[in-house]
Amino acid sequence: MSMNFLQKNKTMILYGLSLAFLLYFLRWLELRVVIINNAFEIYAGIIAVLFTGLGIWLAIKLTRPKTETRIIEKEVYRNNDSDFVLNQNAFEQSGLSKRELEVLGLMAGGLSNQEIADTLFVSLNTIKTHTSSLFEKMEVKRRTQAIEAGKRQGLIP
Amino acid sequence: MSMNFLQKNKTMILYGLSLAFLLYFLRWLELRVVIINNAFEIYAGIIAVLFTGLGIWLAIKLTRPKTETRIIEKEVYRNNDSDFVLNQNAFEQSGLSKRELEVLGLMAGGLSNQEIADTLFVSLNTIKTHTSSLFEKMEVKRRTQAIEAGKRQGLIP
DNA sequence: TCAAAAATCACCCGAAAGTATGAGCGGTTT
DNA sequence: AAACCGCTCATACTTTCGGGTGATTTTTGA
Secondary structure, three states: OHHHHHHHHHHHHHHHHHHHHHHHHHHHHHHHOOOOOOOHHHHHHHHHHHHHHHHHHHHHHHHOOOOEEEEEEEEEOOOOOOOOOOOHHHHHHHOOOHHHHHHHHHHHOOOOHHHHHHHHOOOHHHHHHHHHHHHHHHOOOOHHHHHHHHHHOOOOO | OHHHHHHHHHHHHHHHHHHHHHHHHHHHHHHHOOOOOOOHHHHHHHHHHHHHHHHHHHHHHHOOOOEEEEEEEEEOOOOOOOOOOOOHHHHHHHOOOHHHHHHHHHHHOOOOHHHHHHHHOOOHHHHHHHHHHHHHHHOOOOHHHHHHHHHHOOOOO
């Protein structure tokens, strides 16, 4: 903040000096050149242009640090699947077979019965049998409930 | 871009008009007031101040706020246990309505469409509509996929 | 106040999920 | 060998889900 103040003062001093210099330069011009009638507008124009430029320069100098910083938060999801370990105890408690657990995992991944069947190279009916029996063992009625329960019990990530 | 161009032109026209007006104003002053010797510097000063101001105004108008877009990658760790807080950012990003998010939550709880309908005191068809639009927005095909995606994005616990 | 978005509901139809039941095959256990 | 279990597959049937379409009402934002 104090730096800013100094900077501003420096700029102001520069501005003052520039103004003084320009005025004296014009005065000098006035003395040197034969001034024709109605030449005032020419001087005024020159001054106008010069000081407009000065103003622009000033404004740019003063408002330069005014950069609007827009921060875009890009969310990066980490796959915490890596640090998943099967709750062996819960698995044994559940009474599920390895195959049924496997099916449950794929089910939780959002796969359809047909897709699970294709993945495991077995028939759709086989998967239906697996799901039916695992629903019974887990005491649920739907795959969504099975997924919910499975996650809660540490059976699936 | 074309808008900017127009804006610039507008500013330029304003600038020209201001210059013309000021010059004529000063000319008028010259005619009206008895000009003492060495009064030139006073006029020059007035012009200088006025046009410096004009320059500053111009520069501010012309200098668009430089938007420095900084993309910050921010890792979001989900505590998918007890204390769940909705990822507001993800929610807004998803384009889901409040009701749709509500349905998604109940869906993840393992409820059937009929049960969700009963819970929210609306018809089964309404829930079907919600789920359909929700699937479309989330770019999924099944409820299990919606639940998976919803959990990953912090939309549901 | 006016348009857009959200929420509500209905109907149809096909696909997917789930239920029930039966059965064959390879293992292990008793 | 008989009993049991896990895995496989099948048929038949019911329920649920999801897509498509269209409509009305309510809410909201500009």
